[in-house]
Amino acid sequence: MANPISELGYKALKFVQxxxxxxxxxxxxxxxxxxxxxxxxxxxxxLYKLGVLSLVIICVSGLAVGMxxxxxxxxxxxxxxxxxxxxxxxxxxxxxELGPVLTALLVAGRAGSATAAEIGTMVATEQLNGLxxxxxxxxxxxxxxxxxxxxxxxxxxxxxFVLCGIYGGYVVDVGLxxxxxxxxxxxxxxxxxxxxxxxxxxxxxxxxxxxLGLIATFRGYNSEPTSEGVSAATTxxxxxxxxxxxxxxxxxTALWGV
Amino acid sequence: xxxSVNESEQGRQGLQANAAAQAPQQAGQQAVALDRxxxxxxxxxxxxxxxxxxxxxxxxxxxxxxxxxxxxxxRLIGGLAQAQSGRVLVGSEDVTHLSQGGLNVLRxxxxxxxxxxxxxxxxxxxENVALPLREQRRKNPAEIGTEVRATLNAVGVSxxxxxxxxxxxxxxxxxxxxxxxxxxKPVILLCDEPFSGLDPLTxxxxxxxxxxxxxxLRMTMIIVSHDIQSTFRMADHIVLxxxxxxxxxxxxxxxxxxxxxxxxxxxxxxxxxxARGAI
Numbered sequence: 346m347a348n349p350i351s352e353l354g355y356k357a358l359k360f361v362q363x364x365x366x367x368x369x370x371x372x373x374x375x376x377x378x379x380x381x382x383x384x385x386x387x388x389x390x391x392l393y394k395l396g397v398l399s400l401v402i403i404c405v406s407g408l409a410v411g412m413x414x415x416x417x418x419x420x421x422x423x424x425x426x427x428x429x430x431x432x433x434x435x436x437x438x439x440x441x442e443l444g445p446v447l448t449a450l451l452v453a454g455r456a457g458s459a460t461a462a463e464i465g466t467m468v469a470t471e472q473l474n475g476l477x478x479x480x481x482x483x484x485x486x487x488x489x490x491x492x493x494x495x496x497x498x499x500x501x502x503x504x505x506f507v508l509c510g511i512y513g514g515y516v517v518d519v520g521l522x523x524x525x526x527x528x529x530x531x532x533x534x535x536x537x538x539x540x541x542x543x544x545x546x547x548x549x550x551x552x553x554x555x556x557l558g559l560i561a562t563f564r565g566y567n568s569e570p571t572s573e574g575v576s577a578a579t580t581x582x583x584x585x586x587x588x589x590x591x592x593x594x595x596x597x598t599a600l601w602g603v
Numbered sequence: 604x605x606x607s608v609n610e611s612e613q614g615r616q617g618l619q620a621n622a623a624a625q626a627p628q629q630a631g632q633q634a635v636a637l638d639r640x641x642x643x644x645x646x647x648x649x650x651x652x653x654x655x656x657x658x659x660x661x662x663x664x665x666x667x668x669x670x671x672x673x674x675x676x677x678r679l680i681g682g683l684a685q686a687q688s689g690r691v692l693v694g695s696e697d698v699t700h701l702s703q704g705g706l707n708v709l710r711x712x713x714x715x716x717x718x719x720x721x722x723x724x725x726x727x728x729x730e731n732v733a734l735p736l737r738e739q740r741r742k743n744p745a746e747i748g749t750e751v752r753a754t755l756n757a758v759g760v761s762x763x764x765x766x767x768x769x770x771x772x773x774x775x776x777x778x779x780x781x782x783x784x785x786x787x788k789p790v791i792l793l794c795d796e797p798f799s800g801l802d803p804l805t806x807x808x809x810x811x812x813x814x815x816x817x818x819x820l821r822m823t824m825i826i827v828s829h830d831i832q833s834t835f836r837m838a839d840h841i842v843l844x845x846x847x848x849x850x851x852x853x854x855x856x857x858x859x860x861x862x863x864x865x866x867x868x869x870x871x872x873x874x875x876x877x878a879r880g881a882i
Contacts, residue, residue: 467723472723477682
């Protein structure tokens with residue numbers, strides 16, 4: 346009996362230690378962000394890698410999700426004679442929940458995994474130790490631009506995802522189901538409230554972007570300096586980011602009020 | 604083709620310009636000393652109460668079997684690893700008790716050549732070598748450009764400014780890493796296996812380059828190596844780690860040592876060379 350209990354205790358201690366390390370890492374990144382140098386060049390480079398190179402996957406996914414919502418919504422609403430509310434359904438679903446959450450999950454899978462793998466490889470090949478020996482703080486030079494780029498790109502990608510989704514719903518409702526374009530757009534406009542919906546969407550996107558940036562860089566930065574360690578860091582970065590996003594989504598929704 | 608070090612007149616001038624900036628050092632003093640240092644990785648004890656020293660302005664080579672803690676000594680000196688007990692003295696400063704700020708100041712006196720180069724993958728050769736100067740923010744871009752090119756010429760790498768580390772051969776990679784390590788004019792250069800994976804000709808060129816830097820800049824060098832031939836060619840001082848014991852001496856003293864374990868260690872290398880010759 347002692348072994349499972351001690352194993353549980355060991356795992357609990359490791360978990361608490363990891364939380365403490367993440368808190369210390371977050372403080373170090375925050376300190377690096379507020380003090381010079383700004384690393385603007387590195388930030389722009391990372392914004393391109395994490396944001397611009399994610400555009401295609403975000404647009405295609407947003408379009409597909411919007412089309413599915415339009416199709417499912419139409420077939421459900423038409424039973425109650427409420428097919429003119431497809432725009433409202435698509436818009437609210439995307440802006441309140443699906444836009445920020447699915448964008449965050451896609452960013453975690455594409456940009457988050459790439460970030461964790463890149464930093465993990467830098468650990469394994471002693472590039473970060475090389476910087477330390479040059480009296481250069483790796484958190485300032487490597488981590489800060491990546492975390493900031495993730496924080497800034499996630500809300501922008503979320504906006505793009507939502508727009509593509511709304512367009513996808515429009516294509517299905519108006520183009521395929523011969524719905525009324527005016528009803529789609531007016532339903533959307535009347536249902537979406539700036540404070541309750543758009544602000545909440547942006548808040549979620551900013552919080553998710555912060556989480557994704559911190560988790561991906563933290564996992565890469567603390568990976569074991571082996572190929573197996575890099576692989577484990579990449580996998581855990583995606584898993585932890587995804588679960589954190591889903592849990593945080595519930596917390597924000599509950600606090601904000603539906 | 605990588606130009607020979609001695610062929611590069613511009614390179615020599617670059618090194619001599621750096622040498623002029625170096626403070627004169629007295630030979631005979633200890634640049635680095637380890638005093639009763641104990642070190643473990645998890646459950647594995649690397650060494651227990653190890654003491655050794657490295658003379659100023661000389662080339663010291665650390666030899667020993669695999670897992671004897673040779674690279675760990677360099678990491679302790681650079682503050683990249685923390686000893687469980689004992690002192691690691693660089694000049695008069697004990698690395699084991701330095702804060703992060705103190706370590707950063709100390710590391711400006713140190714250069715380190717890592718086994719794999721440790722150059723930033725996404726930076727070009729020029730950007731990698733310029734990085735320490737840019738971070739110090741004491742020079743304008745024109746001055747940085749001039750100094751980077753002089754240092755690259757000094758190590759025998761020219762016309763490679765825009766290449767990425769992944770596009771370089773093993774020998775060129777080490778030379779670029781060496782240029783990055785010495786551009787900040789360190790007092791002590793730590794080299795971790797600078798010859799591993801290189802062909803014999805490139806090894807000789809790398810040896811010549813390190814000796815030239817040592818003689819012209821009077822830079823203290825601490826080199827970890829497995830290559831016994833290189834050791835005898837270039838070492839002023841040898842630190843041999845054998846079964847937890849430390850044996851120090853000059854190359855001549857080691858070559859003619861009467862201690863059985865030392866004689867056995869060095870004879871293994873010659874036995875293999877003899878066997879290869881016989882084949």
